[in-house]
Amino acid sequence: MRFAAEDLLSALLEATPLPTVQAPRDARGLYGLVDHHGDMRYIGSTSSTDQTFYERIHQRHRTGSEGMSHYFSQMYNTGRMWRDRKDALTKADGDIAKALRNEFVVDHCRAVWLPLPDTADIARLEAEVLSLAPDHAIAWNRRRMQAYDEPVDLVEATLRRLGWGARELAAIERQRLRFRSAMVGPVAAPAPKTAATRQTRVTPFPEGPFRFFALDVETANNDRGSICQIGVACVRPDNSIETWMTYVDPQVERWLFTYLHGISARTVQGAPTFAEVLPVLRDVLSGATVYQHSGFDRSAVAAACGNCGLPVPQWDWRDSVHVARAAWPELRGNGGHGLASLKQHLDLVFEHHDAGEDARAAAEVVLRAEGVQSARMQLSVPSARTAIAEDEDFDLIEDHDDTVMVVREATAPPLPSPDAIPRQHTGRLIGTAEITQGNIDNNHIYLRTFFEEFPADAIGGSNRASAAQREIAVDWGGNTVVMTDLDGAKKFFRKRGWIRDFFDRYGVRAGDMVTVEEMAPYSFRVAPQRRS
Template sequence: MTIPTAAQIFALLKKAAPRPTSEAPQDACGIYGLYDHTGTFCYIGATASGAETFYTRIHQQHRTGSETGPHYFARAYNTGRMWRQPDDPVTKADGDIAKRLRDEFIGFYCAAVWVPLPDHADIAALQAEVVALAPAEMVSWNRRGTTEYDEPTELVDALVERLALGAYERAALGRQRDRARTTEPSGAALASGLPPLPKGPFRFFALDVETANSDRSSICQVGVACVRHDRQIETWVTLVDPQTGRWRFSDLHGITNAMVQGAPTIDVVIDGLDRLLAGQTVYQHSGFDRSAIRAACAGLGRLEPEWDWLNSVSVARRAWPELSGNGGHGLASLKAYLGLRFEHHDAGEDARAAAEVVLLAERGISGGVDRYDVLDDGDY
């Protein structure tokens, strides 16, 4: 297959008839566009690698992914009766009903177009070129990030009837609509562009970062898992603009330069997180995450924040010594060994997984945790 130019791809995207997300090809990768419920072309994206298809990226991740990650449909329609607060155990039952309604809404009212490309194409670079060609109104989600819509009440009403939801489900959706109206981001979060920070108290935290390239200061996503005293976990995540043109790891985590336009920079993120993490226990899985924060601070000419770092790899080594030399204690190995469910190389998901490792290990180990432990290659 010949690789088309960015101009040709852009022309094909504009010409293509929008299709339901469920019709996205399951055997092709490339560049795609997203349409909102009004029929407006809002976003130009790309599959992260040859292993990720249009179907997994559009129908599964953008439609059913978390509200706080780079899942644009899920973020845009986290509103009204489709709203939920992720990881809130108190409202989980109602929130699950709201999310199912949202998934159906996106599948029924939103659409996508796509241009398949060969596996050897530099998809991330082509996406950036296509975004640069597009007028602002076609890439509004690329330029400023996704903001929540007001609930399209008539469309939601029609969908509720179409799905024949019962009295229990309708009552749950009404409660979620009321909660959405009374849950407001803090003034500091609004001013900085950060998602609202979770409210404690918390017993400990786990933090994970993703980077644009091998420079550890090129942080493009930060995730924090906040563990309450009852062992419940609330996850916070934000994209970060690393202000670099060198994107080498997009195939790994799916984040591209176009996606972080308008996102806060790392100095803003650290300032915000310091209000939550100062003096608190913060786990990292391996030494990478703290070193990335340290490198970012060095690049900014600021001191590293005073967070009490611990290593969940050390915890895992104590709990499951049988993994040494047999897969190691990295998250991928622990995922298989412990049956954890998470999407590796998403900062929010990996932070949550590290917190779950600590919670599981606490049930079977005693004594302190080594704060400075030598890591082996299998632990990364």
């Protein structure tokens, strides 16, 4: 049976919204989530073969943890329904606020669903429907909207139904005050940037040539796409650095991080939007090596592109943290390789949490590392005759003398058995996969039985052209963390070059089990399960 995406979308948009508790317990397919205004805001699917509409909509989206792919929980994490799930000190109050949120969704939100046969390629149909859907119907997809302000009257109606006592009411009032404090930020903040620093157009970029660049961003809030400042350090052939900086109007109402960087809505008044800045960056950075200090900046650019509906630029991203680890291994466990630690270790002079200053600091880290690499980690080869494997673990620095310096990190020796696997940090186990001979032969791990546990905006289509706008970080026990999205059709990690090393490192064979843990939002760890 063939299904036309246009017909499926029309059926979803024309369906009568019903309470989430009425979602079918024995059917799968496409569905839409409807907010308290009665507007459809999200389209998704029960792509997992063992998950029904009821489990996906009424249980996960309504009662799941905020910050994940549980959109009712995410969008109504506000006011008296707000909690910080990582704050152990406020857990008791936070759990009460979450219970209120769950009941609010029951009372005031709705869903629609469209059952499909199990033989249908639901993931493909979902992608086709999303490509046709109007923006307002998928405003929650890929986190395009901020959480709502508390619908006070509707919350009061739910509280009247619940009949809560003084203890519960006091708890949610404390959560409301904590939410307000979190949104406003601490009183003691750096002096706001003045109007004199604002701009009304994109600042012209310096003229090259340049060896490489380092890029840093600052964001308005915890949406990585809310970029409010971009800095680029441009390194010339003589190793001098020229810094370019622009403020960016993220067009958001919530400013959570003003206390860190001093940037506010007033600062960016009249500044260009990200959509106006990106063409300038794309022209300059395409084909060049672009350093970031950790993976945040790359993911922020990708998220901002997603917010604007723009394609993500395919720059040659490199991580100056990896370069620093290779150059100064003695800092492991002794301050680390963050900019604050390197500032002290290398006597760097810069103002942290200013995008231009941080970009310049990252560039200086790379330049300092070049000075200490030659004795132990630098390998020069003619660039014209060198083929580089896509997933190989090193950092490239294009030099002006037509050589490529390959900065390798020391490779840890293979562990003799899974019993030797260190387990220093415990995350939330999201699933376990049994390894087949096909997995070993083809370098992949099936994630089918728990695929819905991954963030929806990190799940793409069946090929690189339809990759998700956002990536997850995968720590597999090697020297570097892999940044990848997920193949929504095949239900495995899209980047697979590391999996052969993972199997070899731990001696994984057919029949062994592999665990996947969530360590933080968009951060996961893959490890072999100890054999009994």
